Amino acid sequence: MISLVTFDVVGTTVDDGGMVSRALRTAVEETGAQVSAEDVGAWAGIERVSAIAALMSLGGVRPRPGVARRQLARFKEILADSWSSEPPHEIGGAASVFAQLQERGIRVALTTDLDEQALTPLMESLGWWPARRHLIDTVVTADDVSSGCPAPYLIHRAMERTMVIDVHQVLAVGDAVVDLQAAGNAGAVSAGVLTGAGDGQTMEAVGADFLLGSVAEVPSVVSADSAMG
Structure with missing residues (x-):
């Protein structure tokens, strides 16, 4: 679960x-x-x-x-x-996905190789932080760890902050091969999305547990995992 x-x-x-x-x-x-x-x-x-x-x-x-x-x-x-x-915009109703997960009692974390200085204006422009803080439990940036992907530290720090102790209860979602490698190194379930740097064939080759068109499909993956559990 x-x-x-x-x-x-x-x-x-x-x-x-x-x-x-x-x-x-x-x-x-x-x-x-x-x-x-x-x-x-x-x-x-x-x-x-x-x-x-x-x-x-x-x-x-x-x-x-x-x-x-x-x-x-x-x-x-x-x-x-x-x-x-040219401010960026959210992909596939990401904020709605966050809300759906929160409604189910599932914690939400953002993990990034960007530092806090770079990330904060972006989060504010999207309205994700701090105005809609209830959507996101924690944000882990490059400032918070000694090394980013493919090291597992971003994911493990998110676990620490959200008090989740079982890596098998973590789904790590990313668009690049290194995101999936980080998930594997962390022991988490991995999901690759086709909206960014990676291609499906490569992400499957590195062992993605799920391959998704976008983050909009994450709630269905979580539901499927719960049903199997």
Whole structure:
């Protein structure tokens, strides 16, 4: 029986039109590296400093000490400007999904590789936080853990905050391969959605327990799990 559902943000519950990926690519290419959209996609969802350093190397630039961290700051600036001019919107009535889960007594958490500084304006623009705080029990950001996906720490921190102790009662929902790997590493049930970075074939290959068109299908997955339980 599912007691907690953790949701990734960009690509899973929020559509930003690819602005995160474009901001990351711009920040990397400002160093002189040349990377493709596919290269950037392969590093989607992974801790940003590591991703920037890896993409710099891939693009032919040696990541000197401190450069990746400096470009992380640039990534945040670029992303903030993009989101300010063209605010993202929720995917598939995500807020309604949160409400349905809450009505069933299931806790809801958002987990993201973004930090709190980047995430807070987005949450406020969507009306999810703090005005509609009752929809979401906790938000776990990159600031809260030592490493993001594919490490399990975002999910485990969400469990800690919501007092859920059994990993088998957690459904982790994400749009990228690393989200599913994090779910596997956490011991949680995993659901991949087809609204973001990942494709169905790849997500099935890494062992997604469920493959969904969007977060709108999550309540039915929870119902099916309850029936099996």
